[in-house]
Amino acid sequence: MGQGFGKAYEPEDGVNTAGNPSIHEVDGGRRHVLRCTSAAVALLMGSHTLTGHAATAAKGKPLGFTGVPVSSADALVVPPEYEAQVLxxxxxxxxxxxxxxxxxxxxxxxxxxxxxxxxxxxxxxxxxxxxxxxxxxxxxxxxxxxxxxxxxxxxxxxxxxxxxxxxxxxxxxxxxxxxxxxxxxxxxxxxxxxxxxxxxxxxxxxxxxxxxxxxxxxxxxxxxxxxxxxxxxxxxxxxxxxxxxxxxxxxxxxxxxxxxxxxxxxxxxxxxxxxxxxxxxxxxxxxxxxxxxxxxxxxxxxxxxxxxxxxxxxxxxxxxxxxxxxxxxxxxxxxxxxxxxxxxxxxxxxxxxxxxxxxxxxxxxxxxxxxxxxxxxx
Structure with missing residues (x-):
């Protein structure tokens, strides 16, 4: 890895020395604020309300198709509700x-x-x-x-x-x-x-x-x-x-x-x-x-x-x-x-x-x- 403006770079990476915050840093900062805000709101709401909310969320609509098991087969596998065609x-x-x-x-x-x-x-x-x-x-x-x-x-x-x-x-x-x-x-x-x-x-x-x-x-x-x-x-x-x-x-x-x-x-x-x-x-x-x-x-x-x-x-x-x-x-x-x-x-x-x-x-x-x-x- 190389170094550029405090960041670690892979050999094939471009090296950005501009010093401007990247979208990764901007997005990460926003996510941190949202996480902290959510935690504070959850604390104020109390455990009883949170338990009820979690139970409601668990009853959401399913995805609507059968899950495909993990496989190492050299093949395209789709749910039985679907068909795949090679074009x-x-x-x-x-x-x-x-x-x-x-x-x-x-x-x-x-x-x-x-x-x-x-x-x-x-x-x-x-x-x-x-x-x-x-x-x-x-x-x-x-x-x-x-x-x-x-x-x-x-x-x-x-x-x-x-x-x-x-x-x-x-x-x-x-x-x-x-x-x-x-x-x-x-x-x-x-x-x-x-x-x-x-x-x-x-x-x-x-x-x-x-x-x-x-x-x-x-x-x-x-x-x-x-x-x-x-x-x-x-x-x-x-x-x-x-x-x-x-x-x-x-x-x-x-x-x-x-x-x-x-x-x-x-x-x-x-x-x-x-x-x-x-x-x-x-x-x-x-x-x-x-x-x-x-x-x-x-x-x-x-x-x-x-x-x-x-x-x-x-x-x-x-x-x-x-x-x-x-x-x-x-x-x-x-x-x-x-x-x-x-x-x-x-x-x-x-x-x-x-x-x-x-x-x-x-x-x-x-x-x-x-x-x-x-x-x-x-």
Whole structure:
């Protein structure tokens, strides 16, 4: 562990030396006050009243399903009142129109080009977008947070190649699939005009106040406007105008920094070996010594239109750069978009963004720049 402003940090943690109280400390303080207040109230009420209250609470409604016993079986077990169906596994065909659907190879022999047409690894945040307001036919946007490269490749990481890096990057990102329910069974539609895969190498755009900033400029993108890819996509959100917000979380682990990281790199938890992905060995974008600004191009909320597979995903810089965990959007009473976001890092904060302009009817077409102007509260 390292030390920063009186706190103990794990090696992969960012080091926050700002001195501001984190949400953990604020929440802990409030909980302490509530506990003390509750104890005082309980003391004043007396034991007789408390006993009666406890007896009343014990008669609350049951959960409504049979409990599942603890098990070490390698299986998905649900209560007998429920049924589980497998819809979209790692390696399943995404159903992209005009693309030959590669079969999943159980020995992990599918190459990077196959993986571009298949479900990525480790699904996380997802949102459902009904087509024509149909609850049984719509689009499902799904995050693929990270990869287990020991399973992703036939011989794991015993040898390491550029092809393996490409496959690992292709197994990250987002899937948009078309799904339909018929006779109580959900399935992925093949040859869908909506289906797409977004990966760690997909061309994207920056928008908002940081777009084009010198710290976003690289040799490959001197204008600082065209980042490549999204990764470590954890929680997500859906906007009232029908777009998918995917959140770049622990992006720091994909970069190899110097043996002695800079203060800015330490702030975000960048280390010499990252999380061991080894992408930097064949993709210099992820070598922070050779390309120090590339890391700045991750840690954003990315807006995707699930109904337009040709749309370029946009990194909305007005929503801030950190280890995003979720982006929940609502509309205020006076019509402005409000986005609530958490930071997955310890000793950090929660955020609220309020748009300058009001939400307009008409989907993304009329709200294309709504998340580019506003106020970000910490």
């Amino acid at each position: 979209y596994r790692w390696g399943d065909a995404t159903g992209i129109a005009g693309a030959a659907a590669p079969s999943f190879a159980a020995d992990a022999s599918n190459g990077a080009n196959d993986q571009l047409l298949q479900a990525g690894m480790h699904h996380d945040g997802m949102e459902y977008f009904p087509l024509d307001k149909n609850p049984r036919h719509g689009l499902l946007a799904i995050n693929h947070e990270y990869t287990d490269d020991g399973l992703l490749h036939s011989d794991g990481m015993s040898t390491w190649t550029a092809e393996k890096v490409r496959k690992s990057q292709a197994a990250h990102g987002v899937s948009v699939i078309e799904v339909v329910e018929r006779g109580g069974v959900w399935r992925v539609m093949p040859n869908s005009r909506y289906a797409r895969r977004i990966t760690a190498a997909t061309p994207m755009a920056f928008a908002g106040p940081a777009a084009g900033h010198a710290l976003l400029q690289t040799a490959a993108d001197p204008a600082g406007m065209r980042p490549l890819g999204t990764l470590n996509n954890c929680a997500a959100g859906q906007t009232p105008w029908g777009t998918f917000l995917t959140c770049e979380e622990n992006w720091n682990g994909y970069f190899s920094a110097a043996d002695k990281p800079t203060p800015d790199e330490l702030r975000y938890g960048m280390r010499a070996k990252g999380f061991g992905y080894r992408w930097h060995e064949f993709d210099e974008r992820f070598d922070a010594v050779k390309n120090p600004n590339e890391a700045n191009r991750f840690g954003w909320v990315v807006e995707i239109d699930p109904q337009d597979p040709a749309q370029t995903p946009v990194k909305r810089t007005a929503l801030g750069r950190f280890k995003h965990e979720g982006a929940t959007t609502t509309v205020s009473r006076d019509g402005h978009a409000v986005v609530y976001m958490g930071d997955d890092e310890r000793f950090e904060y929660v955020y609220k963004f309020v748009s300058r302009d009001k939400v307009k009817p008409g989907g993304l077409r009329n709200n294309r720049e709504l998340l580019d102007h506003g106020t970000l509260y910490v």
